[in-house]
Amino acid sequence: MKHAKHTFEIGEKDFLIDGKPTVLRCGEMHYCRIPRPYWRHRLQMLRAMGCNMVATYDFWNLHEPTPGRWNFAGMADLAAFIKLAQAEGLWVMLRPGPYVCAEWELGGIPWWLLKVQDIKLRTQDPRYMAAVSRYVTRLAAEVRSLLVTNGGPVLMVQVENEYGSYGKDKEYILAIKKLWERAGINVPLFTADGPSQLWNGSRTDTFCGVNGGVGSLKELRRFRPSGPLIITEYYPGWLSHWGEPFPKVGTPGIVRDVTTMLNERTSFNLYVAHGGTSFGLWAGANFPKFAPDTTSYDYNAPIPEAGGVTEKFLAIREAIGKATGETLSPIPAPIPTITLPRIRFEESARVLEHLPKPILDSKPRTMESYNCGLGAILYRTMLPPGEAATLTISGVHDGAQVTVGGERLGTLDRRNGESHTLSVPPRIDSRPLDILVEALGRINYGSGLHDRKGIAGDVLLDGKLLTAPWQVFPLPLEAAPTGLRYQLQDYNGPSYYRASFAVTQTGDTYLDMRSWRKGMVWVNGQHLGRYWNIGPQQTLYCPGCWLRQGVNEIIVLAWEAPRQAALSGLTETILDDLRPDALPGQPHRKRGQNLSLVSLAPAWEGTLPDGGALQTIVFAAPVPGRYLCLESLSNYKGDAFATLAELTVLGENGKPLRARVIYASSEESGSEDGKSDNAVDGNPSTHWHTAYSSGEQNHPHHLVVDIGSEQNITGVKLLPRQGEPAPNGRIKNARIFVRRDAFPGI
Known part of the structure; x- marks a missing residue:
């Protein structure tokens, strides 16, 4: 189908499509996290929610699994996804990296680069840049004809991703930008960073957006005084790790922020509008405490893992409809769901015998x-x-x-x-x-x-x-195992289990893995991903398009013998069932710990300004240390609580340092996800909240972080809990302490 040709420009105040000021209402979803037969349905869901644009990362390691062997077929057919988006009336924002993060294996960078022992990823290391150059050239060949300049829907292409949280070599960013330009990508190029990372990762000669909440826009405007505002990642949900509570982001705050952004003509990208599933072995892990990501990428997003309608989806749809006055597209019919009766596995094969x-x-x-x-x-x-x-x-x-x-x-x-x-x-x-x-x-x-x-x-x-x-x-273990010698018996050690089941009609289902311990599953050769009984995810999404009427085969790899070698298929997912052994080291205050700051001199003390803007505190002189304690002495509402969205420790030259929480005097985990880890997770939409469901504790409140080694600490950046009107717990009077050794009492 031939489409009309359009123009796109970044003006002094607005994004301009065919010269007309336009607010980009973007929602992110990833083609390779959605079964290809469902692409159209998910794009229609995005349109029905009120979006006029779809964003997607592009995954280098998916497209180049081994050096020089390219894969753009099936769920990796990026060009087909873009064309389908255009057919559904959506503009496209491409985010090809080469690094993308995305809770994806190695952030999208191919593992085979790590065969070079001393390689430096995300730098100007010539070995890395040579591989990046090949990727850029090949990917550009796939998408060049789909740029808006050539009659396609692609309006913008991102250079790298959140580089300011990793480094500050702006010449590296320029080198990546030039690669895209030389490859014929002649639409606006842009970068995206969190508010505290803009100064390290973005360039004044390149358009940029900011990742975070509405409060992040003030920092973006400080960095880039003119041009349209865009939140390149606004978080209506958050990522999930094995062994940690399933994060939930409340709907009212999202509706308020979306309404504010539309009323103020601020463009946005909902990260993610629909997360889907990290099928196979593509789920990544986070750091500094190793935290592997779950197979499900549901993300508590408006459009859930299997593409249904949620209360959050309907609320955002209503907000966009009211703010724009547009008649939105109808909501598409849901994908049918089915149950699977209990499947018993009577054949197994030992891993160590194969x-x-x-x-x-x-x-x-x-x-x-x-x-x-x-x-x-x-x-x-x-x-x-x-x-x-x-x-x-x-x-x-x-x-x-x-x-x-x-x-x-x-x-x-x-x-x-x-x-x-x-x-x-x-x-x-x-x-x-x-x-x-x-x-x-x-x-x-x-x-x-x-x-x-x-x-x-x-x-x-x-x-x-x-x-x-x-x-x-x-x-x-990417492909389903073949040639195994199955026996009609169970084994105690790592084993494969095989069974067959029949269906008369196909539909989406969720495999209930609660009687299994840890491993992975293939259905009809399709790798559904990892399961792990520690939770919070207890089901594996099995798309109906991967089932067939009649007999189907299922293979389960069990690293440990299951309690019962059987499973069934449910019509509802289980993503929030954390098992009791899943929280090593939690809570952050152990029995008998009682922090003492007596006789210790603070590195800083004072009054923090009211409001939700990012606050930078610079010490009078650098303080050598490994441990930092934030002490909240009071808040602006005068009650017992303390809250904080983000705490960033600053090293020499203001460089952000990675930190992990080792102590919190109080944290709420019953009535909401207020755990102290939220203060260092990089997500401005989550926050630390002191306890209230199990009894309040008065000020002072303490949060202690460890940066891993002794360094010269020059200050901190504090992002208050986001939301208007002022929410509970915004800290007013505070002190900050730095120690080389652990603080007394912990």
Whole structure:
């Protein structure tokens, strides 16, 4: 179909389409997180919500799984998705990176670059830039004809992504921009950063947006005094990690902000309007405390994982309709859902009986060293006879099972640290030592990006390096296993389970994995993703378009024996069922801890301004330290509470430093998600809130963070809890302390 040609410009005050001022009402969804047969439905849902534009990241590692081998077919057919968006009346914002974050494996960067041991990602390292150049050239060939300058719907293309949270090399940003320009991308190019990162990651000669809430616009205007305003990521939901509560973002605040933005002619991109699913092994992980992302990318978004209608969707639709006066598109009919009766698995096959040919090595190395990207890896050596000993394994990335002579020594979890010790019993003869390591997604954000998998450290027996010959068995798990010898029996160790089931009509369903412990699932060869009984996700989304009338095959990889080798299909998802063992280290205040600041001199004390604007505090002189404590002495409402959206520790030259919360005097986890981790999660829509459902605690309130090593701390940036009118807990009087050593009492 031939479409009319349009023009797009960035004016002094507005975005101009065919010369007419236009507010971009954008919603983000990712083509590869949606089954291709459902693309049209999801785009129609976005249009019905009131959006006139769709944004999508483009995933380099999906398109170039191995160097020089390109994939733009099926769910990776980006051009087809863009054309379909145009057919549904939507403009397009492309966000191709090369780094995208997105809670996606390595932030979209191909794992195979990590085979080069000293490579520096997201820098001008010539080896990295050469690979980026190839990607830009190839992707541009896919989308060039779809730019608005060529009659397509693509209005804007993003350069890199949130670079200010990673580095401050603006020449690198310029180099990426020039690559897109040389590749023929002749629509406006832009960058996007959080409010406190704009000064590091954006350039004054390149258009930019800001990621965050309405309060972030003040910082954007400080950085870029003219031009239309756009929030390039406004968060109507938030991401979910294994072992942590499912985040929820309330609807009233979203409706208020969307209405405000439309009334003030501020453009926005809802990140995400529809999240979908990180099928297969594409879910990433966060840092500095290793936190793997769930398979579901529901995100508590207005359009949920399977594309239905939510109260949040209807409220946003109503707000946009009222503010614009437009008659919005009708809501499309939902995708049918079905139940699946209980499926029993009577066949299984041991993983360790279906190993590939081993690779011989003098020591264990990372998965990348053996050309294995996604999946798992087994390291095997022989332990000599001897007395009881201590086995130390450092750099466990990410989960591991350790056995000696087939007997389980322990299960290791990187969420609890990267170095582990295990007790080895006495041995009267030589015994095989097996270390089976599962990769749980490479880190997609922050300074931990160079996240190699497998064993990234040493294996020691009583402090001595194990240098005996090792057998290494890479276990890539992207594709469904084939050629297995199934038996009619159960096994205790890691095993594949196979069953078949029949349906008379197809429809979406959710596989109930609550009787299983940890692993992954394939249905008719389609990789649905990982499951893990710690929650909060307890179901796996199985799209009806991947089922067939008649007989279907399902294979479950179980790293540990299930409680029952059976499952069923539900019509509703379970994304908020956290199991009791899922919160190691929570809450942040342990029994018996009682922070004491007596006799300590603050690095800063004073009164914070009222309102929701980002506040920068600069110390009189840099203070060397590793630990920082924020003490809230009062708030602007005069009640007992303290709240905070974001705390950013500043190093030399004002560089943002990554921090993790190690102590909170009080935090609310019952009636809302007010955990203290929210203050360092990079999301201005979440916040720390002191406790109230279990009893109030009066001021002072304390939040202590650890930046990982001693550095010269020059100040902090504080983003108050967002929302108008002024919400509870906005801090008024405060003190900030810095220590080289841990604070007394914790």
